[in-house]
Amino acid sequence: MEPKYAFIVGLPRTGTKLMMNVLENTQDRDCNITPENFFLGRVLRPGVRQKLKQFGDLSIDSNVQRLVEAMYAGKFFGAYWDRLLNGRLAVDKDVMLERILDSDRSDKAIYSVLLEVHANVTEKSILGDKSGPHLYHVPTLLEWFPEARVVHTFRDPRAVLASEHKKLLAKQQRRIDRLKEAGKTGQAIFLKLTEPLSSLGIVLYITVAWLYAVRLHHKYKKLYPQNYYLSKFEDLVSQPEQSIRQLCEFLNIEFHPNMLNPPQIGSSYVGSGGTGVDKQTLSRWRTYLKPWMNGWLLLWGRKYLREFDYIH
Numbered sequence: 001m002e003p004k005y006a007f008i009v010g011l012p013r014t015g016t017k018l019m020m021n022v023l024e025n026t027q028d029r030d031c032n033i034t035p036e037n038f039f040l041g042r043v044l045r046p047g048v049r050q051k052l053k054q055f056g057d058l059s060i061d062s063n064v065q066r067l068v069e070a071m072y073a074g075k076f077f078g079a080y081w082d083r084l085l086n087g088r089l090a091v092d093k094d095v096m097l098e099r100i101l102d103s104d105r106s107d108k109a110i111y112s113v114l115l116e117v118h119a120n121v122t123e124k125s126i127l128g129d130k131s132g133p134h135l136y137h138v139p140t141l142l143e144w145f146p147e148a149r150v151v152h153t154f155r156d157p158r159a160v161l162a163s164e165h166k167k168l169l170a171k172q173q174r175r176i177d178r179l180k181e182a183g184k185t186g187q188a189i190f191l192k193l194t195e196p197l198s199s200l201g202i203v204l205y206i207t208v209a210w211l212y213a214v215r216l217h218h219k220y221k222k223l224y225p226q227n228y229y230l231s232k233f234e235d236l237v238s239q240p241e242q243s244i245r246q247l248c249e250f251l252n253i254e255f256h257p258n259m260l261n262p263p264q265i266g267s268s269y270v271g272s273g274g275t276g277v278d279k280q281t282l283s284r285w286r287t288y289l290k291p292w293m294n295g296w297l298l299l300w301g302r303k304y305l306r307e308f309d310y311i312h
Contacts, residue, residue, distance in 0.1 A: 005115070005145045006251060008033065008130035009138065010153035011209055013163040015233040018277065019153050020130045021262030022236075022244060028254040032119040034089075034129040035079035039111045040137040043209075047133075048076055049107050058105040068097045080114070080129070089118045108144045126251070135213065138220055142227055149251050150224070152217060155233035156310045157210035157297050161203060162285035165293070168202050169195070203293055207300055214304045232308065237277045 008019050023031045041047035055070070056063045070076070072093050074085055083089045099117050103109035115127040128148070134141060138150050172195060179188035220228040229250045236243045240260050248255045262277070298305070305311045 003126060003147055003149045003251060005148035006031070006033065006126050006128040007134060007138075007141055007148060007150050008128065008132075008153060009135035009150060010132050011135070011155070011160055011206075011213055012132060013160045013167075014132075014153040014155040015231075015236060016130045016132050016153050018233075018236065018262060019151060019231060022247070022259050023126075023251075025256065025258040025262055026126075026253055027256040027258065029124050029126050030119075030122060031126045031253075032115075032128075033126075034115060034118065035083065036131045037080035037114055037129055038076075038078045038131050038133060039114065039129075040131070040134050040140060042077070042133045043136075045077075049111075051076070052107065052110070058110075061101060064100055064105065065097060068093060068100065071096065078131070091118050111144070126253075135216060138216070138224070138228070142224060148227060150220070150228050151247070151250075152213075152220070152228065152230050153233060154213070154217070154230055154308070156285075156305070156308075157206060157301060158289055158294055158310075159233075159281075159285040160210065161206040161293055161297065162287075162289040164206060165199060165202055165290075166288045168198060172198065199290075203296060207297060211301060211304070214307075234282060234310075237279055237282055240277055 006023065008016050008023075010016050020033045020035075023033055038047040040049055052058065052067070055067045058064050058067065071081065071084060074081065080089070084091060096113070096117055099113045100110055103113055115129060119125060119127060121127070132153075135152060141148060141150060172191060176188045176191050179185075179191065217230055221230070229247065231243070231247060244259050245255050248259075260277075298311070302311070
């Protein structure tokens, strides 16, 4: 059966943006994958669903109006909400309000409105989003949308860690520079001294998150054999046509050569614009991975690194 919904889930730095861009280059189906809305929740913070209770009984119209006002006031986190706020989604506030008021106002209904309201929905439409942490909520997604397809993006944890660690250090350096510019030298020095602790924290987080992602993969593969698909970043980059054809078969859509040339602008897996996939990402991470980090992941994840052919 042709799926009406496709959801991209996975850990950060595993190619969710790349997957989104690939799918949006389909030709036989109108694929509308929105960026992160984190409706079902984030890793350590509540999502939109958890915050709905703040607005009271949504069967009351005035409470729905308060919810929509919050949507357009930057109260929710994620690229979806940023685009809604700056107009890039081109969804008028009154339209959003009307659509939610006309729904049954359940959690599923509100989520469905967020996926549909920006698109010209037809019988050929595939709707969905790429909220990575929804990896932990796949049962809910498939309970709400039983015929949906879930694409789990997956990558060597050493590459994930190297990328996240580099991102963390760059973010901290920007904070240090701002503190120095503000004359807060003492705070800047203290923040610099805490870098080892921050590095340790990200190592522990990625280790636990990746091992749990492996566990969820085995669980979902068994529970949802027709609805769940694991996409290894390394396969998608090194063998794009073969990987994308397999993806198309899973989604029951036709392969088109345009899918081999997704836009690279704004993607986390490449530093410049253009189209296509950047095969240098397969080895670039090795430059940034500290030896002790590599040893740590080999210690705790060797069994699964072998399972997914990351080591032999």
